[in-house]
Amino acid sequence: MHASFLPRLLLPLALCTLAACSKPAEPWHLTDVTGHLPDLDFKLIDDGGAPVTGQHFEGRTTLVYFGYTHCPDVCPETMARLMQVLERVGPDADKTRIAFISVDPARDTPALLRSYVRAFDDKHAVGLTGTDRAIETVAQQYRVAYQMEKRDPSGAYEVTHSSAVYIFDAQGHARLLATDHDSIDAIAGDLKRVIASTQAKES
Numbered sequence: 001m002h003a004s005f006l007p008r009l010l011l012p013l014a015l016c017t018l019a020a021c022s023k024p025a026e027p028w029h030l031t032d033v034t035g036h037l038p039d040l041d042f043k044l045i046d047d048g049g050a051p052v053t054g055q056h057f058e059g060r061t062t063l064v065y066f067g068y069t070h071c072p073d074v075c076p077e078t079m080a081r082l083m084q085v086l087e088r089v090g091p092d093a094d095k096t097r098i099a100f101i102s103v104d105p106a107r108d109t110p111a112l113l114r115s116y117v118r119a120f121d122d123k124h125a126v127g128l129t130g131t132d133r134a135i136e137t138v139a140q141q142y143r144v145a146y147q148m149e150k151r152d153p154s155g156a157y158e159v160t161h162s163s164a165v166y167i168f169d170a171q172g173h174a175r176l177l178a179t180d181h182d183s184i185d186a187i188a189g190d191l192k193r194v195i196a197s198t199q200a201k202e203s
Contacts (some may be wrong), residue, residue, distance in 0.1 A: 088188035
């Protein structure tokens with residue numbers, strides 16, 4: 001081998017060694033929010049009437065959705081989609097939890113939330129509520145916008161709100177953001193990866 005060629009050959013080999021020749025990570029289908037949102041942290045009331053914090057969900061991958069029980073369309077559609085996601089995930093669905101956080105605490109009592117979420121899933125889903133201030137605090141943490149609309153003559157009203165689903169790993173770290181534009185298969189595929197990465201860390 002010609003001597004002048006040797007440095008040119010060794011340079012890429014050295015760079016490869018420094019970089020450990022690692023294969024780039026497979027891109028996520030959903031929006032990666034790792035490091036951009038705080039860990040799962042709140043003080044609310046669960047649908048059994050008991051105080052609950054974000055730490056109660058550690059050990060399971062958690063899907064957090066902000067909605068309300070009187071929602072006419074988006075909330076039930078999202079919950080139905082999440083049920084399909086868990087079906088796609090299969091047995092690993094038992095390593096997940098869905099936290100439905102009410103943005104309408106004036107009407108969403110623990111009992112009403114319990115009835116609502118159990119209508120979709122009586123195994124993985126739990127409803128959460130709290131004071132107006134507590135809901136505002138947790139919503140602001142995760143950049144969730146919501147607003148009560150004008151009441152109609154009967155006193156009924158709707159609440160406009162963000163419709164994204166936040167996925168936290170079993171350590172409570174924010175990992176992904178799913179929207180209604182993401183397919184069920186995309187959400188299920190990424191959710192499986194989050195669950196698998198948590199299992200890898202524990203093993």
